[in-house]
Amino acid sequence: MKKITVITTGGTIEKTYDEYNGALSNQQSIFSKIQATLRLPGIQINQHNVIFKDSLDMDDTDREIILDIARQAMQTSDAIIILHGTDTLELTGSLLYREINTPTCPIIFTGAMRPYEFRDSDASQNVTEALFAAVLVEPGIYVAMHNKLLAFPGVKKDRAKLTFVKE
Amino acid sequence: MKKITVITTGGTIEKTYDEYNGALSNQQSIFSKIQATLRLPGIQINQHNVIFKDSLDMDDTDREIILDIARQAMQTSDAIIILHGTDTLELTGSLLYREINTPTCPIIFTGAMRPYEFRDSDASQNVTEALFAAVLVEPGIYVAMHNKLLAFPGVKKDRAKLTFVKE
Amino acid sequence: MKKITVITTGGTIEKTYDEYNGALSNQQSIFSKIQATLRLPGIQINQHNVIFKDSLDMDDTDREIILDIARQAMQTSDAIIILHGTDTLELTGSLLYREINTPTCPIIFTGAMRPYEFRDSDASQNVTEALFAAVLVEPGIYVAMHNKLLAFPGVKKDRAKLTFVKE
Amino acid sequence: MKKITVITTGGTIEKTYDEYNGALSNQQSIFSKIQATLRLPGIQINQHNVIFKDSLDMDDTDREIILDIARQAMQTSDAIIILHGTDTLELTGSLLYREINTPTCPIIFTGAMRPYEFRDSDASQNVTEALFAAVLVEPGIYVAMHNKLLAFPGVKKDRAKLTFVKE
Numbered sequence: 001m002k003k004i005t006v007i008t009t010g011g012t013i014e015k016t017y018d019e020y021n022g023a024l025s026n027q028q029s030i031f032s033k034i035q036a037t038l039r040l041p042g043i044q045i046n047q048h049n050v051i052f053k054d055s056l057d058m059d060d061t062d063r064e065i066i067l068d069i070a071r072q073a074m075q076t077s078d079a080i081i082i083l084h085g086t087d088t089l090e091l092t093g094s095l096l097y098r099e100i101n102t103p104t105c106p107i108i109f110t111g112a113m114r115p116y117e118f119r120d121s122d123a124s125q126n127v128t129e130a131l132f133a134a135v136l137v138e139p140g141i142y143v144a145m146h147n148k149l150l151a152f153p154g155v156k157k158d159r160a161k162l163t164f165v166k167e
Numbered sequence: 168m169k170k171i172t173v174i175t176t177g178g179t180i181e182k183t184y185d186e187y188n189g190a191l192s193n194q195q196s197i198f199s200k201i202q203a204t205l206r207l208p209g210i211q212i213n214q215h216n217v218i219f220k221d222s223l224d225m226d227d228t229d230r231e232i233i234l235d236i237a238r239q240a241m242q243t244s245d246a247i248i249i250l251h252g253t254d255t256l257e258l259t260g261s262l263l264y265r266e267i268n269t270p271t272c273p274i275i276f277t278g279a280m281r282p283y284e285f286r287d288s289d290a291s292q293n294v295t296e297a298l299f300a301a302v303l304v305e306p307g308i309y310v311a312m313h314n315k316l317l318a319f320p321g322v323k324k325d326r327a328k329l330t331f332v333k334e
Numbered sequence: 335m336k337k338i339t340v341i342t343t344g345g346t347i348e349k350t351y352d353e354y355n356g357a358l359s360n361q362q363s364i365f366s367k368i369q370a371t372l373r374l375p376g377i378q379i380n381q382h383n384v385i386f387k388d389s390l391d392m393d394d395t396d397r398e399i400i401l402d403i404a405r406q407a408m409q410t411s412d413a414i415i416i417l418h419g420t421d422t423l424e425l426t427g428s429l430l431y432r433e434i435n436t437p438t439c440p441i442i443f444t445g446a447m448r449p450y451e452f453r454d455s456d457a458s459q460n461v462t463e464a465l466f467a468a469v470l471v472e473p474g475i476y477v478a479m480h481n482k483l484l485a486f487p488g489v490k491k492d493r494a495k496l497t498f499v500k501e
Numbered sequence: 502m503k504k505i506t507v508i509t510t511g512g513t514i515e516k517t518y519d520e521y522n523g524a525l526s527n528q529q530s531i532f533s534k535i536q537a538t539l540r541l542p543g544i545q546i547n548q549h550n551v552i553f554k555d556s557l558d559m560d561d562t563d564r565e566i567i568l569d570i571a572r573q574a575m576q577t578s579d580a581i582i583i584l585h586g587t588d589t590l591e592l593t594g595s596l597l598y599r600e601i602n603t604p605t606c607p608i609i610f611t612g613a614m615r616p617y618e619f620r621d622s623d624a625s626q627n628v629t630e631a632l633f634a635a636v637l638v639e640p641g642i643y644v645a646m647h648n649k650l651l652a653f654p655g656v657k658k659d660r661a662k663l664t665f666v667k668e
Contacts, residue, residue, distance in 0.1 A: 012189060017191075017281055017282070017285055019280045019281055020329070022191075024189075024191055037626075038626050039614075039623050039647040039648070040647065040648045041648075041662065041664050042647070042648060042649050043648060054189075113186045114184055115184070117285050117286055117287070118184055118284050118285055118286070119285070120284070120538075122539075122540050124629075125625075125629050128625075128629045128630060128648075129629060129630075129633045131648050132630045132633050132645075132648055132650075133633070135648060135649070136634070136637060136638070136650055137637070146540040146541065146542055146543070147539070147540070147541045147542075147544060147629075147636060148542075148543050149633075149637060161542065162186050162187070204454075204459075206456050206459065206481070206497065207481045208480055208495065208497050209480070210481060287371075289372075289373050291459075291462075292371075292372050295459050295462045295466075296462060296463075296466045298481055299463045299466050299481055299483075300470070303467070303470060303483060304470070311466075313373040313374065313376070314373070314374045314375075314376060314377060314462075314465055314466055314469060315376050316469070316470060328375065330373070346523060351525075351615055351619055353614045353663050356513060356516075388523075447520045448518055448520055449518070451619050451620055452518060452619055452620070453619070493521075496520050496521070
């Protein structure tokens with residue numbers, strides 16, 4: 001049974017709707033709701049909800065926290081998945097690539113262009129892909145999204161096509 | 168076959184998500200998406216998309232437009248349904264009650280506390296109820312929502328309980 | 335707060351899938367799953383799961399049980415909803431009409447052409463309509479389905495159009 | 502842009518419900534419905550609907566047809582996905598392994614324990630995984646299902662746990 005650590009940090013994928021004020025914001029993690037819809041007999045998931053922010057509001061301190069938790073998680077995990085906002089995913093991924101460089105297990109970022117709470121969200125697809133990459137790929141730092149696995153460095157969001165690409 | 172006119176005006180029920188800027192706003196009607204999920208063999212629906220606004224942004228001119236279209240629709244409809252934002256539904260309903268008073272067919276407002284595009288939206292329930300009231304009730308001006316039919320005057324939103332009540 | 339008794343008897347609406355043998359059958363009630371998706375602040379539901387059968391397999395004893403429970407429920411309920419298979423709904427409805435005739439509260443049958451467990455089921459629509467009729471209509475024995483409320487006697491399934499009609 | 506050939510053969514994943522007779526059977530492919538829910542900017546899919554059968558009803562002729570089409574598809578595809586019933590997937594996979602042995606591209610079987618048309622189906626997860634494996638893995642003959650990628654030979658259905666395992 002493989003051990004996978006899931007680090008949640010907010011972002012579009014985790015935004016939820018507040019019926020009192022009509023706002024869409026990061027208040028809680030939605031990862032366990034997605035997990036409940038999937039059949040995952042071969043893995044054990046350990047979830048850390050670390051940050052609840054739109055990734056445009058993340059600062060260097062937030063990224064250092066993610067780096068620290070990823071480093072610790074590497075010691076006990078067969079893979080690490082990081083749920084992250086897409087707008088600055090590139091910055092956090094680049095930091096991990098620079099600081100960790102050769103991780104001892106796959107570290108896989110994912111997120112979504114549309115929050116999980118929406119019917120037509122890409123969140124379930126992307127989380128399914130990140131979990132599958134977690135058991136398939138060599139150690140490295142990646143984005144899994146939209147049927148693509150992209151390895152850092154050189155990964156960035158294509159803001160016109162709303163997906164990730166390699167430079 | 169009963170003829171039902173559906174007037175859409177925006178509001179929470181019709182808010183949609185823009186993946187480019189992350190905003191939730193009124194750009195188009197979602198009524199036909201709900202209609203496509205329902206079995207309605209006994210009615211014929213004529214849809215008018217009139218306003219695309221959060222109801223907090225509606226002004227007197229908007230309400231006059233709704234009043235005019237409802238008046239015209241009465242001449243050819245067995246019932247009228249108005250999709251409306253919940254925050255000022257009370258104002259538009261009160262205007263129609265004051266100006267039309269004794270309509271020749273049921274005029275039924277509905278809306279939602281959570282946009283239709285969300286998995287856990289109350290939009291489908293409320294539209295199903297409004298369509299059912301349209302074939303069941305006597306002429307009058309009503310809100311159909313959350314398994315309740317409330318007749319104007321004296322209908323208002325309970326902002327703590329997020330539902331409509333009679334004063 | 336109105337008191338509604340829900341009597342479940344199986345039928346297509348309640349069929350569930352067994353992954354071991356690939357069969358679709360009546361093993362349990364799905365009513366509470368539908369209830370959990372609806373907003374029903376004005377009613378209190380008391381649920382009795384009485385029979386778990388395809389309605390083609392119901393016999394006179396089954397129909398007598400439904401009649402007895404409906405009779406008892408009338409004493410403490412503001413309305414009664416009966417989930418029933420569509421193939422013999424007409425028989426059970428006719429029995430109740432003949433034996434009870436003038437009920438003290440609305441007794442509303444509903445069901446579905448496609449089991450609730452399917453994405454495109456009409457179950458949620460029909461249950462929403464039955465619950466709404468429960469708070470709106472005069473005492474009587476009805477079917478609520480597909481945006482129609484039909485009063486016994488003379489209600490039957492249109493097997494070509496897959497909906498209920500009045501003779 | 503990678504070219505992926507999808508061969509559909511029926512099985513549980515593709516069973517659909519007939520409202521006239523209440524039967525669940527293989528009448529058409531559901532693959533394009535799943536495809537419409539996924540974001541797949543990096544691939545081009547060529548779909549062949551070959552067989553419409555519960556895999557317990559497949560015979561040697563059916564398996565030879567699948568083998569022939571897979572052989573042809575290898576010449577123009579970067580990967581092949583085969584939707585197949587789980588009960589005899591092992592037999593078809595073993596045939597392809599024996600006859601093709603070292604394919605020129607990944608050949609990935611998938612299916613589901615619950616038909617796609619059901620709300621709680623594992624079909625979307627499994628197809629997402631098969632499509633992701635199609636762009637990630639080395640040539641070989643595999644099953645992708647439930648967050649596992651299993652290579653033939655020695656793959657079989659665990660009928661107690663309702664998933665695939667390696668002997």
